[in-house]
Amino acid sequence: MEALTSGMPFLVFLIIGTIAVAASILVVAMRNPVHSALFLLLTFLCVAVLFVLKAAEFVAAVQVLVYAGGIMVLFLFVVMLINVRSLPEERVMSAFWKGGLAVGLGLFILFAGVVRPGVYHEPKGNERDLRTQTTYRMRKVRNADGTVTERRVGRSRVVGNSEAIGMVLYRDYLVPFEVASLFLLVAMIGAIVIGKRELLAEEEESTPQFILDRAEKEKEVKEVVNGR
């Protein structure tokens, strides 16, 4: 059992990593955009497993929640919104695929070259202690002379991954955390500003002339598409 579990993470890494890479290649290679989106989903899930392997459970959960849950919905909407269809005569590879491959391989070698032990910072003993956060339990204690003081009665180590993240995020990184909310707010404004028609345009689009024009245009587009 011991031998099995010690080799296990590496085996899982090999399998999941291979699936992740293969799926991400298929994302760009698929002709049907819906298939691409589904392979992207597979990639996201595999990456979540890789996060778990590195003991980053919270990130893995967020990966599933936000990417596999939310971002995928967006992707599927985009696919529908722009009405792409798989065109059999279209080339799958771009004309620059050789250059792209060369750049990709070059970057891979460059990045793989710096992944080796000894290059990175190793936390020293006392730094490692800092990483495992501790919290204290306090209790009011009556002293011999009648005064009441708080005293530490218990000490508990922070064990969970999200707990450790919470401790760092809400204590040390509180300003970046608040700025993140500003960031989301700006994104919301952007969604409205870019996505919503301004009132004037809405009025314009409800005029009979505009509707007629649009019907005409759609008919033309349909003819062109069917003509292919």
Next chain:
Amino acid sequence: MTSGDIVFLVPEIILTIGACALLVFPVLGKRAAAQSAKWMMIGLLAITAIAVIVSSHTVTDFAQSRLFATMFAVDSFSVFFKLIFIAAVAMVTLMSEDYFRDSRYSPWEYYSLLAFALCGMLFMASGIHLISIYVGLELMSLSSYILAGYYKSEQKSTEAAMKYFVLGTVSSAILLYGMSLIYGVCGSLNLIAIDRAMSTLITNDALMLGILLLAAGLCFKIAAAPFHVWTPDVYEGAPTPITAFLSTASKAAAIAIFARIFYVGLQHFQLDWSFVLATVAALSMIVGNLAAITQDNIKRMLAYSSIGHAGYLLLGIISMSEMGMRGVLVYTVVYLAATLGIWAAVLMLQQHEYAGEQVEDFQGLHTRSPFWAFAMVMFLLSLGGIPPTAGFIGKYYLFAAAIQSGFGWLAIIAVLMSAVSMFYYLRIVVAMYLREGKDAQVSTAGSLRFVGAACLAITLFFGILPTPLIRQVETSARWVAARAVAVPNAGR
């Protein structure tokens, strides 16, 4: 971290509250007049500027006020840049008024986004921690992407926003990758801790890659040469006041973090990165200035010219000395004043949407508006670095710093390219004074004229009497450059 530290974030907090007010005020109440949006914005900026100055005075020793788990520094450097950003955004606000007069787009969200972008820039100016710097940078960038596409029914504007967004996020990802490698090697994201960790390292290829990626991401943000391709399209397509914002305030913020990161955090590896950056600077100056010659569209011409100016600014960072830092600060002020003035002139010629962008539109300006023609000449001379204007002082500092640090060859390229730049700057001057003018209308908006006059005043005043600026810059540069131990003759 104590709760008293919150005092130092007061300008940012005020600005955030104000930006939120700008956002919800019109949707909650009855239809508010568009005019009041501008004045609310100006008022907000004034209060923020006062808050910056007041909060800086509560700090006795600038260098010691590192707060919030050493994420922000309130030092003379950050105060200097914060005030510059606020002034630049105020100018952009004044310029925008005319642009929105008969547009169907709401000015409220526009100003609110501008305020959020400014908020990000304030965080960038004071950040001494890679996370806080990154978060500020992203806040500024995201707001800029939206602002670039604000004229959404214009195809050009949407295209500009799309290009800017896609390339901008990719560059942010590269930047983040670089930061993560640096963190992996140094074990900290705080610039001073990074510096301390690096002083014990001899050489390390992961670190080199990290620095390279970090520099690439930052070069994109300041639009330096191999990473400049987005600039002309985005500058051309974005609404003109936003182009003014991107080419001035946004660029200055990026150069501020560039200087801070490389001077404080990465100084020990100056020998390694200075050559990479020197190549980037040389390329920027050559590509930017040569490509600008062939442009007829003034927005594109200024875009290429701004690429060249990014190259000049890099000289100050490469030279890694107090002189270089001073050069960066002086040149930022000078460049911002002249560029904002030119954008005000372009806006003055624009009656609606995208007219008034060609160089020909400037023909015969001196008969139509002698003030603007004279101001334009001064701004262009300042960008070219000709003596009676402030541009000369800025270039003098930068080139001298480069020579001092042994980058004489770079200074020679810079001087040559300044001469080339005069060629296309003078094209506009020739168009204004020697060509017959069309009888096009000229906007007489008071706020535009005010911006032009203010920029002209700065350009001429610091050109003739540079002492107050230099004195200020000396203190501001000291806090950042004090730790920079320049390697003599690094360039040889």
Next chain:
Amino acid sequence: MTYSFVPILLMILAAAILGAVFLGLNTIIGKKQRNPSKLAPYESGVPLLDESRKRVNVKFYQIAMLFILFDIEAAFLYPWAVIYRNATLTPAGISWFVFGEMLVFVLLLGIGYIYVWKKRAFDWT
């Protein structure tokens, strides 16, 4: 810690094997009748009314985008909720602080919510 995920791995494996077995049995044992109507998209026995893939109103997209933004906000709430109890136990009055910072966070997004609501992005008409 990672080993606590081994049951999940086993479950995934079991699910994959089960699915493979059912599908495999189907192809081996099942009768095969090929006719064109089998390839047609299924719409409750009714012939297709329209193309399945056509342009969708941009509003779907907008709603999806807003959903993601609030989704990310919720993701930030998890670690906060986890540490809140422990944070209140630590000395030096940190509890109000932790409470306050989440209040600010939610307030800022609340402003966004008000804005989005008043801009009628949630209305369908």
